[in-house]
Amino acid sequence: MALESGIAQRVEAFIAAGRPSAREQNIDDRRAGYIASTVLAGETESRVQVEDIELETMTFRVVSPRGAMGNLPCVIYYHGGCFVSGGFATHDNQLRQLAWYSGCRVIAVQYRLAPEHTFPAAHDDAEKGANIIWKYAEKLGVDRTRITLAGDSAGGHLAFVCALRLKAAQQWQPAQLVLIYPMLDATAGFESYTRNGQDYIITRDTLLSGYEMYMPQTDLYHPEVSPLWRDDFNGLPPTHIITAEFDPLCDEGEALYHRLQKQAVDCTCQRYLGVIHGFFQLGGVSQTARNAMRDVAWRVATHE
Numbered sequence: 001m002a003l004e005s006g007i008a009q010r011v012e013a014f015i016a017a018g019r020p021s022a023r024e025q026n027i028d029d030r031r032a033g034y035i036a037s038t039v040l041a042g043e044t045e046s047r048v049q050v051e052d053i054e055l056e057t058m059t060f061r062v063v064s065p066r067g068a069m070g071n072l073p074c075v076i077y078y079h080g081g082c083f084v085s086g087g088f089a090t091h092d093n094q095l096r097q098l099a100w101y102s103g104c105r106v107i108a109v110q111y112r113l114a115p116e117h118t119f120p121a122a123h124d125d126a127e128k129g130a131n132i133i134w135k136y137a138e139k140l141g142v143d144r145t146r147i148t149l150a151g152d153s154a155g156g157h158l159a160f161v162c163a164l165r166l167k168a169a170q171q172w173q174p175a176q177l178v179l180i181y182p183m184l185d186a187t188a189g190f191e192s193y194t195r196n197g198q199d200y201i202i203t204r205d206t207l208l209s210g211y212e213m214y215m216p217q218t219d220l221y222h223p224e225v226s227p228l229w230r231d232d233f234n235g236l237p238p239t240h241i242i243t244a245e246f247d248p249l250c251d252e253g254e255a256l257y258h259r260l261q262k263q264a265v266d267c268t269c270q271r272y273l274g275v276i277h278g279f280f281q282l283g284g285v286s287q288t289a290r291n292a293m294r295d296v297a298w299r300v301a302t303h304e
Contacts, residue, residue, distance in 0.1 A: 001245060004274040006285030010040075011276065014201045022082075022206040027115060027213075031085040038090055042284035045096035052088070055132050058125065061088045061108040062140065063099040071138070073104040073146035075300050076130050076174070078162075080153030080278070082183070082210025083122055084114045094152075094281060094293070101297035105142055107133055111158065114214035122214065123224055126158040127165045134172055148300045149174045152280050153249075154210065156182025160256075161224050167235055176303050177239040178296055180280050181249050182256070184228040186211045186220040190251035200246045202277035207248060228256055233263035240299055241269040242292065247277040270295070 003011060014020075022030060051062045064072070075098060079086040088095075088108060099106040109129035112121040130149065137144045151159040156179040163177055188208055197204030215225050223230050239260055243253035250271065257269035272279065275288050283289040 001273040003246060003276070004286055004288055007274070007276055007279065007282065010285070011200055015199055019198060019203070022203070023209045027084060034081060034085045034090050038093065038281070040282045040284045041093035042097075042290070044093055045100045048096045048099045050092075050096065055136055056128075058129055058132060059110040060129065060133070061092075061095060061110075063095045063106040063108070064141070065099055065103050068103070068105065068141075071141055071143040073102075073148070073300065074133070074137075074140075074142040075099075075102065075104050075106045075148045075150050075178075076133055076159075077106055077108045078111065078126055078149075078151030078155030078158040079108060080151065080155045080180075081113070082207055083154045083214035084210050086113075086154075091281070093283070097283070097293050098297055098300075101294055102301040104148075104300055105140070107140065107142070109133075114210070118213075119215040119218050120224060122154075122158060123161055123165075126162040130162050130166065130174075131171075144172070145175065146303070147174045148176050148178055148303065150178040150180070150296070150300070151182070152180035153277065154183050156180050157184060157227065160184070161227050163236055164227065164230070164232065168232075174237055176237050176300075178242075178299060179239065179253070179256075180242045180296070181244050181247050181253055181277055182241070183207065183211075183249060184256055185226045185252045186215065187226060188248075190255065192251035193248045196246050196248045196250065196276075200248075200276040202248070204248050207277075228252055228259065231263070233260050233265050236260070236265045238266040238303070239268075241267070242280070242296075243269065243271045244275045244277055244279055245271060245273045246275065249277060
């Protein structure tokens with residue numbers, strides 16, 4: 001399938017500019033560029049309440065549908081950014097839209113970023129943040145029995161590894177996982193890294209430079225670096241995986257679907273056509289992104 005038109009225009013401009021490499025950007029420019037891209041996220045959803053809070057030295061953004069009362073289903077959300085960028089500012093619109101369309105309380109976790117903080121800092125923060133939300137569920141207005149762990153890209157990786165850590169700890173489990181084009185395999189061995197690795201804005205270099213900054217001294221097959229290859233998935237909650245046709249990560253997301261099925265996990269996977277890595281944040285220029293937001297919102301709202 002061809003690229004969706006609003007995305008095709010941006011891909012053409014990227015190629016015309018000489019395919020600028022994230023490796024050649026300093027980290028401040030890379031982070032600023034990500035924030036600048038939020039103009040493509042569409043209109044800001046205003047029918048929500050947004051509050052930043054601190055609990056046990058960690059910072060969270062709590063986004064609730066306006067007028068919501070009592071304990072609601074909750075999405076614990078981990079933002080993307082290849083472990084080196086992103087935060088509340090880059091994902092504000094997605095968090096707002098997800099809260100409004102789902103009727104759930106969406107709580108984003110601010111985790112430490114590389115290169116200032118290397119592996120396993122973000123992983124530890126992801127787990128700690130989830131446990132804090134579970135501990136303070138009553139105070140936060142969260143129904144403990146209906147917590148979804150979700151995230152995009154590096155955030156999808158963190159949601160997945162966090163679920164594996166929670167399973168191993170045997171204290172509590174989320175009701176489900178929603179992994180949006182997750183980073184799963186630091187070896188970059190799948191064919192989609194070649195097929196989609198150069199032209200589609202979030203390139204092979206973008207993704208691998210993120211791994212290199214966050215995990216500079218770590219074995220690429222470490223079970224929390226490339227969790228795709230683990231054999232301890234049995235007992236994970238139902239999992240939904242989103243992939244994008246023109247994403248370097250497309251193949252590994254779909255490989256995870258097959259590996260989860262083989263290990264007896266209730267799993268679904270949907271490939272969105274005509275779109276690139278990061279499309280979930282392009283609702284201002286992409287109908288597919290708007291559709292995906294409603295699909296995710298429906299999934300987290302209706303799952304029992």
